[in-house]
Amino acid sequence: MDLHALTIRKASALLRSGEITSVALTQAVLDRIAAVDPAIKAYVTVCEDAALQEATAADARLQRGGPLTPLTGIPYGVKDCLSTTGVRTTCSSRILENYVPRYDATVISRLREAGAVLVGKQNMDEFGMGSSCENSAFFATRNPWAFDRVPGGSSGGSAAAVASGMGLFALGEDTGGSIRMPASFCGVTGLKPTYGRVPRYGLLALVSSFDSIGPLTHDAWDAALVLGAIAGRDPRDSTSVGVPVPGYTSTMTGERLDGVRLGVPIEYFAKGIDPAVECAVRTAITHLEALGAEVREVSLPHTEHAISIYYLILTAEASSNLARFDGVRFGLSEPPEGVDIVERYLKTRGKGFGPEVKRRIMLGTFALSAGYYDAYYLRAQRVRTLLRQDFAHAFEVVDALIAPVSPTCAFKIGEKVDDPLQMYLSDIHVVAANPGGVCSLAVPCGFAEGLPVGMQIIGPPMGEAGVLSVGAAYQATTDWHTRRPMAE
Amino acid sequence: MAETEYEIVIGMEIHAELRTASKMFCGCPVVDTTVAEPNTAVCPVCGGLPGAMPVVNKLAVEQAMLVGLALNCQINASTSFARKNYFYPDLPKGYQISQYDDPIATNGWIDVQTEDGGNVRIGIRRAHMEEDTAKSFHYSAGGARGGAYTLIDFNRSGVPLLEIVSEPDMHSVAAAYAYGTKIREILRYLGVNSGDMEKGVLRFEANVSIRPRGTEALGTRTEIKNLNSFRALVRASEYEIARQIEVVEAGGTVVQETLGWDEARGVTVSQRSKEHAHDYRYFPEPDLPPLTIDGAWIEEVRQALPELPDAKYARFVGVYGLVENDARILVEDQALASYFEAAARSYGGNAASVSKWIVGELAYLMNRDGVALEAVRVTPESIASLVKLVDAGTVSLSSAKDVLATMFETGRAPEVIVKDNGLVQISDEEALSQIADQVLSDHPDEVVAFLGGRESLLQWFMGQVMRATRGRAQPQTVLGLLRGKLEARRR
Ligand SMILES: [Zn+2]
Numbered sequence: 001m002d003l004h005a006l007t008i009r010k011a012s013a014l015l016r017s018g019e020i021t022s023v024a025l026t027q028a029v030l031d032r033i034a035a036v037d038p039a040i041k042a043y044v045t046v047c048e049d050a051a052l053q054e055a056t057a058a059d060a061r062l063q064r065g066g067p068l069t070p071l072t073g074i075p076y077g078v079k080d081c082l083s084t085t086g087v088r089t090t091c092s093s094r095i096l097e098n099y100v101p102r103y104d105a106t107v108i109s110r111l112r113e114a115g116a117v118l119v120g121k122q123n124m125d126e127f128g129m130g131s132s133c134e135n136s137a138f139f140a141t142r143n144p145w146a147f148d149r150v151p152g153g154s155s156g157g158s159a160a161a162v163a164s165g166m167g168l169f170a171l172g173e174d175t176g177g178s179i180r181m182p183a184s185f186c187g188v189t190g191l192k193p194t195y196g197r198v199p200r201y202g203l204l205a206l207v208s209s210f211d212s213i214g215p216l217t218h219d220a221w222d223a224a225l226v227l228g229a230i231a232g233r234d235p236r237d238s239t240s241v242g243v244p245v246p247g248y249t250s251t252m253t254g255e256r257l258d259g260v261r262l263g264v265p266i267e268y269f270a271k272g273i274d275p276a277v278e279c280a281v282r283t284a285i286t287h288l289e290a291l292g293a294e295v296r297e298v299s300l301p302h303t304e305h306a307i308s309i310y311y312l313i314l315t316a317e318a319s320s321n322l323a324r325f326d327g328v329r330f331g332l333s334e335p336p337e338g339v340d341i342v343e344r345y346l347k348t349r350g351k352g353f354g355p356e357v358k359r360r361i362m363l364g365t366f367a368l369s370a371g372y373y374d375a376y377y378l379r380a381q382r383v384r385t386l387l388r389q390d391f392a393h394a395f396e397v398v399d400a401l402i403a404p405v406s407p408t409c410a411f412k413i414g415e416k417v418d419d420p421l422q423m424y425l426s427d428i429h430v431v432a433a434n435p436g437g438v439c440s441l442a443v444p445c446g447f448a449e450g451l452p453v454g455m456q457i458i459g460p461p462m463g464e465a466g467v468l469s470v471g472a473a474y475q476a477t478t479d480w481h482t483r484r485p486m487a488e
Numbered sequence: 489m490a491e492t493e494y495e496i497v498i499g500m501e502i503h504a505e506l507r508t509a510s511k512m513f514c515g516c517p518v519v520d521t522t523v524a525e526p527n528t529a530v531c532p533v534c535g536g537l538p539g540a541m542p543v544v545n546k547l548a549v550e551q552a553m554l555v556g557l558a559l560n561c562q563i564n565a566s567t568s569f570a571r572k573n574y575f576y577p578d579l580p581k582g583y584q585i586s587q588y589d590d591p592i593a594t595n596g597w598i599d600v601q602t603e604d605g606g607n608v609r610i611g612i613r614r615a616h617m618e619e620d621t622a623k624s625f626h627y628s629a630g631g632a633r634g635g636a637y638t639l640i641d642f643n644r645s646g647v648p649l650l651e652i653v654s655e656p657d658m659h660s661v662a663a664a665y666a667y668g669t670k671i672r673e674i675l676r677y678l679g680v681n682s683g684d685m686e687k688g689v690l691r692f693e694a695n696v697s698i699r700p701r702g703t704e705a706l707g708t709r710t711e712i713k714n715l716n717s718f719r720a721l722v723r724a725s726e727y728e729i730a731r732q733i734e735v736v737e738a739g740g741t742v743v744q745e746t747l748g749w750d751e752a753r754g755v756t757v758s759q760r761s762k763e764h765a766h767d768y769r770y771f772p773e774p775d776l777p778p779l780t781i782d783g784a785w786i787e788e789v790r791q792a793l794p795e796l797p798d799a800k801y802a803r804f805v806g807v808y809g810l811v812e813n814d815a816r817i818l819v820e821d822q823a824l825a826s827y828f829e830a831a832a833r834s835y836g837g838n839a840a841s842v843s844k845w846i847v848g849e850l851a852y853l854m855n856r857d858g859v860a861l862e863a864v865r866v867t868p869e870s871i872a873s874l875v876k877l878v879d880a881g882t883v884s885l886s887s888a889k890d891v892l893a894t895m896f897e898t899g900r901a902p903e904v905i906v907k908d909n910g911l912v913q914i915s916d917e918e919a920l921s922q923i924a925d926q927v928l929s930d931h932p933d934e935v936v937a938f939l940g941g942r943e944s945l946l947q948w949f950m951g952q953v954m955r956a957t958r959g960r961a962q963p964q965t966v967l968g969l970l971r972g973k974l975e976a977r978r979r
Contacts, residue, residue, distance in 0.1 A: 083539040096538070103532050105539060202539040208774035237541050238776050317774055320573050323582020324536045328640070338635065341577055368573070368769035377771055 003028035004165035005484055008074050008222040011168055015062055015073045022062065022073030025168075026055035026117050029075040033119070033166045036486060039147060041139050042161040044080045046120035047087050051075060054117040061115055070225045072115030077167035079158045080121040081128060082213070083202035084108055087118070091204050092136035093126045095325045095332045095352025105202020106237065107171060107213050107230040114229045119167055122157030126354045127322065128175050128206040130154050131426045133182070134417050135356045142413070143185060144485040145451055149410040152182030155216065159186035162216045164486055169226055170216040175206050176310050177405075177430025179214050180442035184405035184454025187444045189471065189481060190216045191223045194439040194461045196241035198227070199234030205321040207314045208239075210434040219481045220441065220471030224248035227464060243462050251465050252472035258292035260470060263398035267303040268429055273407040280446030280453040281404045284474070288402065291473055298398060300390040305383050306432035307424060312367055312380035313435065319364030325352060359420065384435045391436045395460040400470050404429050405442045405454035433458060441467040444480040452480070494698040494736075496729055497706060498664045499656035501693040502671055503649050504681045505620065506551045512619040512648035513542030513585060519643050521623065522687060526641035534619075534646030536580025541775050544569075548648035549592070549779065551680040552617050553789045555650055556593025558674050558796055559612045563786050567592040568778040569617075573769040578622040578640055586651075588770045590778070591616035598674070599798065600666040610667050611655030620647040650680075656695065656706065661725045668692055668721055673797050677822050685717050692721045696728045698736065707732075708742040712749055712756055724749040728756050800825055808832060808839040814847045823861045830868035835875055842875055849889055853896045865899030866892070874902040886959045887911045915962040917969070920953070923961070924969045927952045928977075939978050946970060 058073035133156025155172030159182030183190025215226035327333035327348030514533035532540035570588035596612035675681035
């Protein structure tokens with residue numbers, strides 16, 4: 001039995017029955033990291049000692065018999081944009097290379113309380129800006145299915161880690177596809193919850209209006225377990241929502257989808273989509289229909305504006321969110337001494353930020369400038385309302401939408417790195433969910449030339465239980481999600 | 489042209505620190521930054537650490553609502569926060585959370601009285617909440633560290649502020665001064681600001697322009713920032729008006745700019761430089777949803793509105809019959825006004841005599857010894873008792889002043905002091921007559937002089953009697969007796 005390849009559900013049962021210990025499970029994951037991460041490079045920081053200590057504590061808890069949660073003793077990794085006490089949190093940026101937070105993000109403390117075991121911090125595109133994990137200031141992460149390909153981004157390290165058994169699950173963060181897109185590229189399940197469902201306190205903000213923390217797992221069931229542990233109102237995040245957290249797995253028992261109304265947005269199957277990807281997704285739709293779902297075409301007419309809205313609001317908010325990295329209180333400060341404050345700003349930020357980050361800060365600063373604010377930021381917010389209305393109209397007649405995650409499978413490292421616009425377009429099917437305020441689950445639905453293909457199940461705001469049960473029914477009757485790369 | 493041919497136009501922005509236990513967007517305590525160790529009241533939120541998020545302090549919102557209501561503003565049903573973006577080391581997030589499009593309060597007014605007794609209505613354009621910045625301490629080269637350096641204290645970072653923006657309705661420096669005074673008084677009444685200018689809890693900004701008298705269009709204005717005393721407000725405004733007139737008289741035009749006030753040199757200084765040419769790039773704060781303020785909440789806050797200075801003044805003059813000057817002095821200090829009312833209640837009679845003692849003798853003693861009202865040992869009840877003793881003729885007016893001084897020092901009851909020191913007034917004619925006779929027979933030369941026409945010696949004889957009785961003689965009785973006895977000698 002490869003312990004590192006277990007689902008949470010299975011591992012939790014083994015832990016509770018005493019067949020395995022958290023220390024053994026954690027050690028198996030650490031061993032796996034030692035064995036494969038030199039090739040994949042998913043982790044920025046591995047906290048081996050702390051992980052084994054937490055595992056020991058989890059074993060004591062398991063022996064005591066409580067309080068237990070489905071995550072007690074489960075080793076996991078986290079995208080390096082979530083604040084972790086005493087463990088450096090870099091956002092894969094030079095400017096935070098040596099920044100060690102003194103507090104835990106709310107989701108991290110909730111997982112600590114649940115008894116989960118943190119094994120390390122995962123690579124990402126710098127500050128979440130990118131779709132390939134190539135924009136990390138440290139190194140590019142490789143796709144476990146094909147080392148010459150990207151894992152997707154920005155939560156590329158998290159998806160690659162889960163796919164290759166370097167953590168039973170991961171916490172990622174999705175601003176415009178950053179969980180779903182790498183999940184799809186790496187053949188794992190990724191959930192972008194509704195904005196506000198999971199508190200953001202302690203998440204190093206990229207776009208405060210869009211950022212959603214969510215799980216990357218092997219299947220929908222595991223995603224439901226993690227979501228159940230991290231969701232719910234947090235008084236420290238005023239944008240978190242007070243809607244009670246349901247028992248997500250309680251509605252995920254069926255293999256049938258009778259009476260479930262699914263919509264296929266025509267705009268998501270427009271030209272530009274790889275035929276192999278389209279084929280896999282259409283096959284999956286037929287499968288869902290066979291499970292009893294009613295499928296119909298719907299239209300989300302403002303989809304074409306999603307990318308523009310997304311990048312305008314993103315760059316604007318990011319330019320402000322990244323202003324605090326000024327070399328005064330923490331992180332990189334250049335040079336050590338002897339310059340005035342303006343020069344310190346210029347040198348620190350000039351050296352600390354990568355080219356994509358600088359590009360977006362400049363774009364955002366421009367979009368917010370006097371004289372341009374109305375034309376750009378304000379107009380983007382207005383069009384965003386139209387995008388939300390699109391989804392609202394669709395969800396009047398369907399329960400969930402089915403669409404591809406990405407128009408292509410994982411592309412080659414270096415392929416789009418010099419063409420930012422082409423890189424932005426790889427997000428075309430995932431970005432709308434964030435400004436649109438909906439939730440979306442990405443599940444593996446096939447392979448094309450040996451690379452995983454992903455499908456999105458998009459649900460209405462706070463509709464996580466619905467998309468998870470559609471995903472669970474699909475996975476109960478398919479085995480794409482059980483395929484593992486680099487298996488012995 | 490002379491100064492009188494120009495009309496002065498002044499608008500003011502007042503930054504007032506709200507008086508909450510914790511900061512605007514985090515749980516850190518608000519400490520006295522002139523006393524507390526630097527950087528002891530800081531957390532990830534007000535320190536601007538990555539990932540930390542703001543949470544609105546409800547009490548600060550309610551205090552802002554109180555001010556809005558007191559300034560006759562409309563409280564907006566939905567109020568939102570915005571980011572004001574700029575780089576400065578004392579601004580940890582690289583932006584200040586403020587309000588831009590939907591401030592909490594808009595469209596109000598207050599009436600102020602100018603020194604010439606006039607009444608002017610000043611419009612309040614808006615009042616909005618924001619967080620304070622940290623404080624920088626600059627040290628020049630040559631110190632212990634060699635080169636020049638700056639230290640930052642984040643204790644003040646995130647302290648709640650209310651910015652009150654007036655319409656340009658003030659047409660004299662006196663009106664601006666009166667407006668500033670009035671706002672300070674109202675804020676203190678509401679308990680939302682100590683009014684302690686030395687601690688920097690109130691800062692003024694004056695927007696000054698001039699225009700030819702009789703014209704409507706506003707002249708180009710200059711903004712004088714960071715005026716931290718009334719003296720600075722008055723001097724800077726006067727200087728700036730004179731400067732603008734001089735510029736215009738010389739055929740020039742006033743340039744719109746931000747100015748600082750150099751207290752030492754007594755001049756305004758242009759702050760126009762690369763660092764200050766800001767485009768703040770305001771946009772809605774995405775970490776804070778708009779606040780909804782319903783009617784019920786506004787009513788709840790309105791219930792907490794205390795009686796405001798104008799209403800109290802009107803009542804003191806109308807109901808208690810105080811002279812205007814006494815009423816004004818009492819109203820200026822809410823605590824003193826309450827003290828007066830307690831004393832008046834205890835006294836029961838014509839409160840005007842009580843107010844005279846408080847505004848006169850008691851205030852004199854407090855000033856002399858630098859004692860604040862909270863520390864005064866004379867209770868309102870005991871000052872009322874003292875006035876009663878005077879009314880009843882039990883003590884003379886001059887003794888009563890000594891009694892009050894003793895009360896002030898010891899906190900003892902006036903009756904006890906009077907009794908212990910034998911200060912009961914001598915009204916007994918028989919006894920006073922004997923003393924008067926003694927005084928006249930002891931000073932035959934003065935008696936001759938008086939009879940010879942130096943009538944002013946009557947007061948001198950009076951003084952001698954007072955001296956003999958240690959001030960306890962009933963003055964009217966003594967005067968009558970002396971007159972009678974001297975006239976008798978004339979015959
Ligand atoms: Zn704080």
